[in-house]
Amino acid sequence: MQSPHLNMGFVLDKVNREEFLNKDEILFLLSRTDEESVNRIYAAAREMRERYFNNQIFLYGFVYFSTFCRNNCNFCLYRRGNHSLERYRKNEEEILKTAVSLAESGVHLLDLTMGEDPEFLLDRPQGLGRLLEMIKKVKEATGLPLMISPGVVPQKYLKDFKDAGVNWYALYQETHNRDLYTKLRVEQDYDQRWNIKIAAHRTGMLIEEGLLTGVGDTREDDADSMLAMRELDAEQVRVMSFVPQENTPMEHWDTPPRLYELLIIAVMRLLFPDRLIPASLDVDGIKGLKQRLDAGANVVTSIIPPQAGLAGVSNNSLDIEDGNRTVKKVTEVLEEMGLAPAPKKAYLDWVQERQRQVEERFQ
Numbered sequence: 485m486q487s488p489h490l491n492m493g494f495v496l497d498k499v500n501r502e503e504f505l506n507k508d509e510i511l512f513l514l515s516r517t518d519e520e521s522v523n524r525i526y527a528a529a530r531e532m533r534e535r536y537f538n539n540q541i542f543l544y545g546f547v548y549f550s551t552f553c554r555n556n557c558n559f560c561l562y563r564r565g566n567h568s569l570e571r572y573r574k575n576e577e578e579i580l581k582t583a584v585s586l587a588e589s590g591v592h593l594l595d596l597t598m599g600e601d602p603e604f605l606l607d608r609p610q611g612l613g614r615l616l617e618m619i620k621k622v623k624e625a626t627g628l629p630l631m632i633s634p635g636v637v638p639q640k641y642l643k644d645f646k647d648a649g650v651n652w653y654a655l656y657q658e659t660h661n662r663d664l665y666t667k668l669r670v671e672q673d674y675d676q677r678w679n680i681k682i683a684a685h686r687t688g689m690l691i692e693e694g695l696l697t698g699v700g701d702t703r704e705d706d707a708d709s710m711l712a713m714r715e716l717d718a719e720q721v722r723v724m725s726f727v728p729q730e731n732t733p734m735e736h737w738d739t740p741p742r743l744y745e746l747l748i749i750a751v752m753r754l755l756f757p758d759r760l761i762p763a764s765l766d767v768d769g770i771k772g773l774k775q776r777l778d779a780g781a782n783v784v785t786s787i788i789p790p791q792a793g794l795a796g797v798s799n800n801s802l803d804i805e806d807g808n809r810t811v812k813k814v815t816e817v818l819e820e821m822g823l824a825p826a827p828k829k830a831y832l833d834w835v836q837e838r839q840r841q842v843e844e845r846f847q
């Protein structure tokens with residue numbers, strides 16, 4: 485039951501004073517459907533973004549270097565049970581070439597993402613050794629902050645990642661409802677996934693947490709996710725709408741209307757005003773960028789260079805080969821909105837300061 489005393493003025497005042505909302509208040513915001521209320525929420529989200537980031541947006545280049553995966557997530561194209569997929573695993577030279585071209589195009593960070601590919605996750609020297617070498621070389625060649633999305637790894641790997649120059653460990657729970665989690669991430673332990681993020685944080689990496697919407701999540705689940713993100717104190721938080729994938733158990737599910745994803749982005753901004761919140765190009769391509777920024781996102785993810793033979797995740801090929809997922813195209817959209825790519829130094833400073841805080845806290 486929602487508390488009857490709640491109204492937009494009360495909740496947005498609280499947000500403006502940067503008091504964290506309770507679950508009822510989060511649910512109140514997530515339940516707004518009338519245009520006027522929703523627009524007020526977006527406007528408040530933009531105001532909060534401006535308070536901490538002015539008009540500056542961070543751009544993330546994305547290198548999905550292996551589409552092999554030992555897991556069988558029901559929503560994902562790369563699940564091991566999908567035998568109709570042509571998979572790839574890029575070699576070091578290809579990865580470096582893509583990384584350098586993304587760096588030259590002006591991204592602020594490189595996100596090295598993979599399926600849980602044993603070729604890179606087996607104990608050293610074969611698997612992990614190869615992954616660490618690659619990470620170090622990308623760091624050396626580009627000098628950019630790095631994010632990795634390797635899935636769940638043995639805890640003893642974390643320090644190696646940190647020492648290799650990794651700044652961010654991204655790992656999304658997708659939902660914080662354990663029953664729903666079990667249906668989505670089949671045969672994967674909830675606590676193991678949760679705990680490795682905490683361990684990564686303690687090792688001194690920044691962490692990204694995320695939720696997937698349109699997969700059977702209720703508003704209450706999503707409110708719980710916000711509370712979990714707060715508990716985790718993740719530096720970057722995200723939401724993506726589910727996009728059905730051929731030859732997967734969820735292929736006949738609908739993709740949800742985007743209004744709800746946008747509302748979640750805005751509510752995240754109100755709850756976590758000084759954190760990073762992505763607008764992913766992987767869900768609706770370049771045409772979906774403006775609305776996500778209008779909802780308060782301040783990072784553009786899944787920038788992918790054409791002609792590198794790389795795939796996205798939820799939209800494997802959308803906008804890639806026609807060069808629509810590039811810094812140039814994204815910058816055009818930003819400028820139309822009175823926004824701009826942040827100076828390189830602004831992003832470096834942000835990451836450095838946050839990492840300093842994390843290290844201080846966990847020392």
Ligand code: SAM
Nearest residue numbers: 559560598599600633635656725726727797798
């Ligand atoms: N394998 C690693 C993992 O699962 O953590 C990293 C890569 S994984 C493909 C990255 C994220 O993509 C998932 O956590 C999920 O949120 C998102 N994703 C996968 N399939 C999706 C789909 N069909 N629609 C929307 N998002 C999807």
Ligand code: MD0
Nearest residue numbers: 633654764766785786797
């Ligand atoms: C994205 N496809 O940002 C990427 C991916 C992994 N750290 C990020 C989900 O949309």
Ligand code: SF4
Nearest residue numbers: 553555557560563599
């Ligand atoms: Fe593998 Fe990640 Fe896809 Fe799950 S979401 S099947 S772990 S690539």
